[in-house]
Amino acid sequence: MRATTVDLALDTRGGAAGRRTLAWTGGGLSAAAALAGGFLAPADAAQGPAQRLMYLHVPAAWVAYLAFGVVLAASVAYLIGADPRWDHFARAGAEIGVVLTALAIGTGSYWGHLVWGTWWAWDPRLVSTALLLLTYTGYLALRRMLTEHTGGHDGDRAVARPAAVLGVAGFLLVPVVHFSVLWWRSLHQQATMLAPERPPIDPRMGLALLLAVAAASVVALCVLLHRVVRLERRRSVPAAAPADPARRAPARVG
Amino acid sequence: MIRRPGRIALIGVLLAGGGLLVTSALQDTLTYYRTPGEVLADPEVARERVRLGGDVVPGSLRREGDLVVFNLAEAGHEIMVYQRGVPPETFREGESAVVEGHLSTDGVFRADHVEVRHGNEYRPAEAESSDAR
Structure with a gap:
């Protein structure tokens, strides 16, 4: 029996098997992307080997957008249906997005040091990305704060509803970040793959980039599903044994 | 548990951080x-x-x-x-x-x-x- 997308987030034998398959796929794609980005693709004429940072920087940024898209969709779904499952998706998406945005800023900073000659610039793309990181870090901080304040659990309605509102509002920044290089004069170059008329990119570089994006997407999906399952378990365990909800055996990774 | 003064301080720090970024951004960044x-x-x-x-x-x-x-x-x-x-x-x-x-x-x-x-x-x-x- 094949696992559908819905089963993948379930804490069942079939779901765990599906997630394992997905993890192997992600691992394989990552290996392929590392080979393509490290060896198959040539170094850039103008930038030299520093341009290879693109295969980390661009996937991190794109998949961060995707993760914040998950936060948006799951937050809307939660506000409509109040199903705690969607709240778990939103939280996991925000966690992944924050890590990837930080990674994009870190790799971008190093790339900027090597090619632009500066670690940081007060440029629209860089500043809006920093704001994006701040917003979703604030989203996670808000969840934590409300949980501690109400003395309840993270998935409670008193936590999840305000978080969902912020999760929807925060996504407004994503198009600002993406189009900042078009709307304002920027040190950061404009999009290549996502441009309406694609500027020239060596096909081997394009392949390495697409492989890296695919690998990052699949790995991020894996992490998202594992995290959702774990949050689900955490929510169901205290209900079964309410005596000591803080100390639990570590959840088994399926 | 973060108490009320702490919470206000945290929000203040976040707002100040965001405001600082926005203002320094607007001064030089938009051009x-x-x-x-x-x-x-x-x-x-x-x-x-x-x-x-x-x-x-x-x-x-x-x-x-x-x-x-x-x-x-x-x-x-x-x-x-x-x-x-x-x-x-x-x-x-x-x-x-x-x-x-x-x-x-x-x-x-x-x-x-x-x-x-x-x-x-x-x-x-x-x-x-x-x-x-």
């Missing part, structure tokens, strides 16, 4: 650099420290002691730049660059910081890469 045309049309703007961006004119790059001299051009307007200090390795003629400094009364832009802009085109290094455009 991260000025073009030679804009600076020539209103030289007073560039008497204080500004950023100037344009393409490094091929053939204009030379060294004079510890100065690096080149012209930045965009849309037919050109300004000569005296840069004090070594530009990044990726700096070369024909590429776009942003310099930071001010316009002297003699019409020369005196800069002490260079950032290299690079395009969104990626191609392998050719055998005759000395004439890379």
Whole structure:
């Protein structure tokens, strides 16, 4: 029996098997992307080997957008249906997005040091990305704060509803970040793959980039599903044994 | 449990951080650099420290002691730049660059910081890469 997308987030034998398959796929794609980005693709004429940072920087940024898209969709779904499952998706998406945005800023900073000659610039793309990181870090901080304040659990309605509102509002920044290089004069170059008329990119570089994006997407999906399952378990365990909800055996990774 | 004063402080810090980013962003960022045309049309703007961006004119790059001299051009307007200090390795003629400094009364832009802009085109290094455009 094949696992559908819905089963993948379930804490069942079939779901765990599906997630394992997905993890192997992600691992394989990552290996392929590392080979393509490290060896198959040539170094850039103008930038030299520093341009290879693109295969980390661009996937991190794109998949961060995707993760914040998950936060948006799951937050809307939660506000409509109040199903705690969607709240778990939103939280996991925000966690992944924050890590990837930080990674994009870190790799971008190093790339900027090597090619632009500066670690940081007060440029629209860089500043809006920093704001994006701040917003979703604030989203996670808000969840934590409300949980501690109400003395309840993270998935409670008193936590999840305000978080969902912020999760929807925060996504407004994503198009600002993406189009900042078009709307304002920027040190950061404009999009290549996502441009309406694609500027020239060596096909081997394009392949390495697409492989890296695919690998990052699949790995991020894996992490998202594992995290959702774990949050689900955490929510169901205290209900079964309410005596000591803080100390639990570590959840088994399926 | 974060108590009320702590919570207000946390929100305050977050808002202050965001506000700081936004204001510093709005001051310089929305026009991260000025073009030679804009600076020539209103030289007073560039008497204080500004950023100037344009393409490094091929053939204009030379060294004079510890100065690096080149012209930045965009849309037919050109300004000569005296840069004090070594530009990044990726700096070369024909590429776009942003310099930071001010316009002297003699019409020369005196800069002490260079950032290299690079395009969104990626191609392998050719055998005759000395004439890379």
